[in-house]
Amino acid sequence: MTSVPIPGSKSLTARALFLAAAAEGTTILRRPLLADDTEAFAEGLERLGYPVERGPEHWRITGRRGGPAAGSADIYCRDGATVARFLPGLAATGRGTYRFDASEQLRRRPLGPLTEALRQLGVSVRHQGAEGHLPMELVADGVKGGEIVLDAGLSSQYLTALLLLGPLTAEGLRITVTGLVSVPYVEITMAMMRSFGAEVTRDGDVFTVAPGGYRATEYAIEPDASTASYFFAAAALTGREITVPGLGRGALQGDLRFAEVLGEMGARIRMTDDDTTVTGTGVLRGITVNMRDISDTMPTLAAIAPFASGPVRIEDVYNTRIKECDRLEAAAGNLRRLGVEVATGRDWIEIRPGAAPVAAEIACHRDHRMAMSFSVTGLRTPGITLDDPGCVKKTFPQFHQVFRELRTAWRL
Ligand SMILES: O=C(O)C1=C[C@@H](OP(=O)(O)O)[C@@H](O)[C@H](O)C1
Numbered sequence: 160m161t162s163v164p165i166p167g168s169k170s171l172t173a174r175a176l177f178l179a180a181a182a183e184g185t186t187i188l189r190r191p192l193l194a195d196d197t198e199a200f201a202e203g204l205e206r207l208g209y210p211v212e213r214g215p216e217h218w219r220i221t222g223r224r225g226g227p228a229a230g231s232a233d234i235y236c237r238d239g240a241t242v243a244r245f246l247p248g249l250a251a252t253g254r255g256t257y258r259f260d261a262s263e264q265l266r267r268r269p270l271g272p273l274t275e276a277l278r279q280l281g282v283s284v285r286h287q288g289a290e291g292h293l294p295m296e297l298v299a300d301g302v303k304g305g306e307i308v309l310d311a312g313l314s315s316q317y318l319t320a321l322l323l324l325g326p327l328t329a330e331g332l333r334i335t336v337t338g339l340v341s342v343p344y345v346e347i348t349m350a351m352m353r354s355f356g357a358e359v360t361r362d363g364d365v366f367t368v369a370p371g372g373y374r375a376t377e378y379a380i381e382p383d384a385s386t387a388s389y390f391f392a393a394a395a396l397t398g399r400e401i402t403v404p405g406l407g408r409g410a411l412q413g414d415l416r417f418a419e420v421l422g423e424m425g426a427r428i429r430m431t432d433d434d435t436t437v438t439g440t441g442v443l444r445g446i447t448v449n450m451r452d453i454s455d456t457m458p459t460l461a462a463i464a465p466f467a468s469g470p471v472r473i474e475d476v477y478n479t480r481i482k483e484c485d486r487l488e489a490a491a492g493n494l495r496r497l498g499v500e501v502a503t504g505r506d507w508i509e510i511r512p513g514a515a516p517v518a519a520e521i522a523c524h525r526d527h528r529m530a531m532s533f534s535v536t537g538l539r540t541p542g543i544t545l546d547d548p549g550c551v552k553k554t555f556p557q558f559h560q561v562f563r564e565l566r567t568a569w570r571l
């Protein structure tokens with residue numbers, strides 16, 4: 160049995176940073192993720208005037224009611240969509256002019272539904288380049304609140320941003336949502352808002368947030384369940400066993416359901432209150448699976464699918480086309496490089512296992528998940544290389560070292 164300590168959740172760290180900044184007083188975050196996305200988030204907060212003291216084990220954030228202390232700020236989001244989508248909501252509660260920009264990759268990703276919603280709330284948002292994309296400038300004068308309508312069919316992050324903003328408005332928010340994807344991330348948001356003292360409810364498509372702000376607290380970040388998927392997949396693929404401590408029953412992250420998908424394919428899964436263990440059994444059946452709720456794990460499954468005993472079809476994942484890259488085409492392209500038969504449609508991918516995959520260079524498209532997913536394939540196909548191994552820094556800078564240690568322990 161191998162136990163792998165997985166770094167903190169990107170999604171929980173980003174939310175906790177927002178909540179800590181908006182709460183009066185000092186919040187301690189235990190085991191936050193130290194990676195590019197969360198570093199960009201912390202840097203953004205500092206530019207808005209919220210001090211973030213970063214230690215290796217915990218971060219201390221000094222929060223403030225009434226919006227950012229800074230009357231103007233330039234925030235560079237790097238590749239982090241959570242930064243670009245959550246922080247404008249916090250900036251909107253201030254009084255001043257706030258500019259957001261990002262890498263070319265993140266500039267391409269859509270922001271329009273969020274900026275439309277902010278405009279419905281009276282915030283002035285001006286996109287400097289293409290409408291609905293970074294860079295943008297926001298002129299803020301506090302947010303009164305009220306009723307808005309939001310299309311969250313491309314990303315749940317727009318809804319999370321507005322929910323997080325809700326308690327900071329004068330009158331609260333009532334958001335009617337259409338087309339919601341990635342629902343478990345919204346559940347994470349609501350649970351964490353409650354941990355910081357806010358009132359938020361859902362009734363079907365309508366989310367209601369009471370005014371009243373947040374309370375500072377001490378908060379422990381769970382290990383990242385999307386990151387854990389590579390290690391669970393590795394065990395399932397090689398007949399080994401892996402335990403991830405800190406992710407058990409009651410964990411907030413939907414992506415832990417990926418372990419259940421491996422279970423349906425033939426791996427053995429054991430979940431306790433404290434951890435999850437996946438044991439490879441030598442059986443990896445084909446499967447048809449809807450991954451709308453857990454689409455960050457689509458590339459993980461696609462990368463081990465060539466070793467299944469039948470076709471693997473992953474459905475309802477249109478929004479993976481607008482992540483760090485077009486993940487449906489990137490996964491398909493890489494599988495073809497390995498000699499695997501694969502087809503894609505608007506919102507699905509189907510992998511048809513045949514002869515064993517052959518060695519090839521993987522095109523990462525600067526997408527950490529391409530790099531980490533196809534590293535798992537490499538456990539069974541010697542000679543797979545990555546054209547950009549460094550792109551893992553977005554969420555897991557030490558990935559290759561940890562993975563190498565795992566290979567050594569497993570003699571692979
Ligand atoms: O809210 C979050 O922390 C996230 C939501 C998901 O995005 P979408 O809602 O855009 O699918 C997920 O893919 C992303 O990695 C993190």
Ligand SMILES: C=C(OP(=O)(O)O)C(=O)O
Pocket residue numbers: 238239240241455482483528554
């Ligand atoms: C889609 C992802 O990130 P982002 O927060 O930039 O959307 C991801 O981590 O897979």
